[in-house]
Amino acid sequence: MTDTTETEKTSVENTGPLEGIRIMDLTRILAGPTCTQLLGDLGADIIKVEKPVDGDDTRSWGPPYLQGKDGQDTRESAYYMASNRNKRSIAVDIANPDGVALIKSMLSKCDAICHNFKVGGLDKYGLGYEDIHAEFPHLVYLHISGFGRTGPYAKRAGYDMLAQGVGGIMSLTGPVDGDPHKVGVGIADVMCGMYATSALLAALRHRDRTGQGQLIDLALLDSQIAWLINEGVNYLTWGKEPVRRANAHSNIVPYDVFPTADGYVILAIGNNGQYVKFCDFAGKPEMATDERFLSNDLRVRNRDAITPLLRQMTVMKTTDEWVNGLAPLGVPSAPVNTVPQAFSDPQVQHREMAIDMNHPAAKDGLCHLIGNPINLSETPVSYRRPPPMVGEHTDEVLREMLNMDDEKLEKLRTDGVVG
Secondary structure, eight states: OOOHHHHHHHTTOOOSTTTTOEEEEEOOTTHHHHHHHHHHHTTOEEEEEEOTTTOSGGGGSOSOEEEBTTSSEEEEEHHHHTTOOSEEEEEBOTTSHHHHHHHHHHHTTOSEEEEOOOTTTTGGGTOSHHHHHHHOTTOEEEEEESSOSSSTTTTSOOOHHHHHHHTTGGGGSSOTTSOOOOOSSOHHHHHHHHHHHHHHHHHHHHHHHHSOOOEEEEEHHHHHHHTTHHHHHHHHHHOOOOOOOTTOOSSOSSEEEEEOSSSEEEEEOOSHHHHHHHHHHTTOTHHHHOGGGSSHHHHHHTHHHHHHHHHHHHTTSOHHHHHHHHGGGTOOEEEOOOHHHHHHOHHHHHTTOEEEEEOTTBTTSEEEEEOOOOOOSSSOOOOOOOOOOTTTTHHHHHHHHHOOOHHHHHHHHHTTSBO
C-alpha cells in the first residue's frame, strides 16, 4: 500500500487532465459513482449531491464499515468507499423546491450533470433533460438507468443482477451442469460506468467544439449486451445458443483452469507455438504432433478428447512449477489467487493497486482503497479526497460556487433544504 507520506503529497495536488471540469453528480449505488469516481481521479471536480441524513443508499450496504476513532462502525461502508473518492458531498433535498433551485443555481458553473434515477424520476422536480437542456444548453446530461429511456422496460427499476440475468451473461457463468451464476462483483454496473465515462468525455469534446450539450441515455442492459463480446457475436454468426463451459473458453483450447499437484493453474494458450512449447515442457511432445490437436481449430473441435489428457498432465507438477517454468518460455499461465493473495502479489504491489488515503473519521486516520489502473505519463491520476461523509462539503461548495454567507447557509439548514 502507498505510504502515508506519498498519500499526503498526492492528496493536495491535482495533476489530472480533467482539471477545470466540474460535474454535478446525482448518482448513487455503483454504475454512476464508478463513472464519476473515474472522472474525479482524472482531475474533474465532482459535486456529489446526497439526500440529507441518509445519503447514498450504499452507505448502509455493510458490513464491513470503516472503523471509527472509538473503535465502532462508522456510516462509511466499504461498498460506498469503493466508488466515491475524489468527490465533494453536499446534502441537498431535491424534493424541496428550494433544493432544486439551489442545484440549478450551481449548474451554470458545471459542465455536466449525471444521475441514475428511474426514467421520469427527476422530471417532477424540474431536473429532467428537457428542462435542464432548455435552461442550460451547454450541459452534458448523463442518465444511467436499468433498461434505458425507451422501450417496454423503460419504467422498470434496474439493478446489476437483473441486467446480468436479462443480458445473458448468467447463462454463460458457473458450473457446466449447475445453476446459472452472476459474476462475483457488480460487473454490469461497473462496465456501464466505464461506457458512461467514455460517452461523457466524447460529449464534452463535442461541447467544447460547438458549445452544445446533449443527452446521454445509457442502460445497464445495453452495456451488458455490448460486453457479451465474442459469445454474443458467436451466436449472431452461427445462430447456435452458446453453452456454459465453466472456466473453459468457447474459441480457444487450452484456455481453462487445470488441477496441479497442490492446487490449480490457469493455462491460456493462444497460438500453436505456445502449445508446442507447453507440450515439450510437460514432457509430452507427442501431444503437439497428434493430428487431432495440430491447430487451435482442431483443439476446439476435439476439446472433449484433449481436456482429460491435459488434466492428467497438469497434476504431475505443482502450480509454482508450471507458472515459473512456462513463463520464461512465453507460455501464458497463472495461479488462481484468492483476493488476499491478489493484493499481496508482487506485481500488483509494484503497480500500487492498493492505496491508503487520509480519512477524518477512521480509527487509524486512513481508509484503504483500490487504486486507479490508468497510468498517464504527463497528467497522472491523483488521489486528492477520500470518499466524503454525507454533506461534508455542503458549506464549502455553496460558499465557493454561490458566495453564500453564514446567514444564508443557516437559513437553508433551518428550512431543511440542506443537511
